[in-house]
Amino acid sequence: MSDIEAIQTQLLGDIEAAADVGAVEALRVAALGKAGSITGLLKTLGGMSPEERQVQGPAIHGLRESVTAALAARKAVLDAEALDVKLAAEAIDMTLPAEAGPRGSVHPVSQVMDELAEIFADMGFAVATGPEIEDDWHNFTALNIPETHPARAMHDTFYFPDKDAEGRAMLLRTHTSPVQIRTMMSQEPPIRIIAPGRVYRSDSDATHTPMFHQVEGLVIDRGIHMGHLKYTLETFLKAYFERDDIVLRLRPSYFPFTEPSAEVDVGYKQEKGRRIVGGNGDDEGHAWMELLGSGMVNRRVIANCGLDPDEWQGFAFGVGVDRLAMLKYGMDDLRAFFDGDLRWLAHYGFGALNVPTLSGGISA
Numbered sequence: 001m002s003d004i005e006a007i008q009t010q011l012l013g014d015i016e017a018a019a020d021v022g023a024v025e026a027l028r029v030a031a032l033g034k035a036g037s038i039t040g041l042l043k044t045l046g047g048m049s050p051e052e053r054q055v056q057g058p059a060i061h062g063l064r065e066s067v068t069a070a071l072a073a074r075k076a077v078l079d080a081e082a083l084d085v086k087l088a089a090e091a092i093d094m095t096l097p098a099e100a101g102p103r104g105s106v107h108p109v110s111q112v113m114d115e116l117a118e119i120f121a122d123m124g125f126a127v128a129t130g131p132e133i134e135d136d137w138h139n140f141t142a143l144n145i146p147e148t149h150p151a152r153a154m155h156d157t158f159y160f161p162d163k164d165a166e167g168r169a170m171l172l173r174t175h176t177s178p179v180q181i182r183t184m185m186s187q188e189p190p191i192r193i194i195a196p197g198r199v200y201r202s203d204s205d206a207t208h209t210p211m212f213h214q215v216e217g218l219v220i221d222r223g224i225h226m227g228h229l230k231y232t233l234e235t236f237l238k239a240y241f242e243r244d245d246i247v248l249r250l251r252p253s254y255f256p257f258t259e260p261s262a263e264v265d266v267g268y269k270q271e272k273g274r275r276i277v278g279g280n281g282d283d284e285g286h287a288w289m290e291l292l293g294s295g296m297v298n299r300r301v302i303a304n305c306g307l308d309p310d311e312w313q314g315f316a317f318g319v320g321v322d323r324l325a326m327l328k329y330g331m332d333d334l335r336a337f338f339d340g341d342l343r344w345l346a347h348y349g350f351g352a353l354n355v356p357t358l359s360g361g362i363s364a
Helices: 003-016 021-032 037-047 050-089 106-123 177-186 226-241 298-306 319-331 334-338 342-347
Strands: 133-135 159-163 169-172 191-200 212-222 248-255 258-271 274-277 286-297 313-320
Touching: 003 021, 003 037, 003 177, 021 037, 021 050, 050 106, 050 248, 106 191, 106 212, 106 319, 133 159, 177 212, 212 226, 212 248, 212 274, 212 319, 212 334, 226 248, 226 258, 226 286, 226 313, 248 286, 258 313, 274 319, 313 319, 313 342, 319 334
Parallel strands: none
Antiparallel strands: 133 169, 159 169, 191 212, 212 313, 248 258, 258 274, 258 286, 286 313
16 A cells, blocks of 8 residues: 555656646656556556455555546646647737738729719619520611621621520620610600620620620600700710710711711820820810710611600610720720739729719719
8 A cells, every 4th residue: 555655646746747738648658558557556456366456456546546637637737828828929919900801802894884873873864684695686686787787697796506486596695785675665665774784796806805895875755866865975974084075076877776876986185195085086186086876766676666756766875884994994905804813903993892973973
């Protein structure tokens, strides 16, 4: 018994003096491991007589339990001390501002879409949308585009091999004009809408891509004339470019879906290699630049939508959203819009909270 008491006193003293968790683990192995001192004592019980085992057994088992408890207690104390040291070393000053994490940005096309919606909403226009996969009738026929028109050719239009239930060819829409057709067929006039969205044409260079964005406008009402069209476009462009010196020039043109039709030019000047929209194109240092197409809605288009062209008249216009973004914000290559270059997006992108409003400024 005196030997067991001496071993216990020695082990408990060593455990209490252990400086770290590694020392505690070493003492555990030395005492309770396969070759440990207490394990050796337990093995001796097998060679004792019943009388000796009855005396020595409880003492040896008590030794193992006390040492096990002491090891656990010392390890808990050392773990707590180590945690306190770690917390003290890794303390965070909650009064300091948080580090700025990675932030995304609003793509210029999305920003311009929001600007256009805000401008036209202030003018009483609603936003209309439609499918990007269209049928031949809505995309061409209803818009008075003849079957021989080059816009229907494969080199301009992406066709699908399948046809719809009525046997009409299916395609990726080449403009958002089908939204105008669907709107005129689904609601009663008066109608004032813009139709923004993606469109598709087989074209690719520095100023064209196979997919681009377009916004078209449509007004259907009684007594509509070209004066309404010109006023609407002037008001829109002045608000968008945030300039009062926007001057328009309407040139006679041809579109199957409008009659009369007009190409709309704007005056601009060149500054430091960049086109600045504004001023009269006939003034010194200025020139004219074609910006969009427009015209009075063709009587056949109005009739195709089930309306009486003698009662209802209207005007329509269309412009590329990507081009508007390039002119206002100084990009010079349309292909960069779709490259996904984070450096370009960081430079030209907009903050998520930069919501355009007419009262607060479109590009503030």
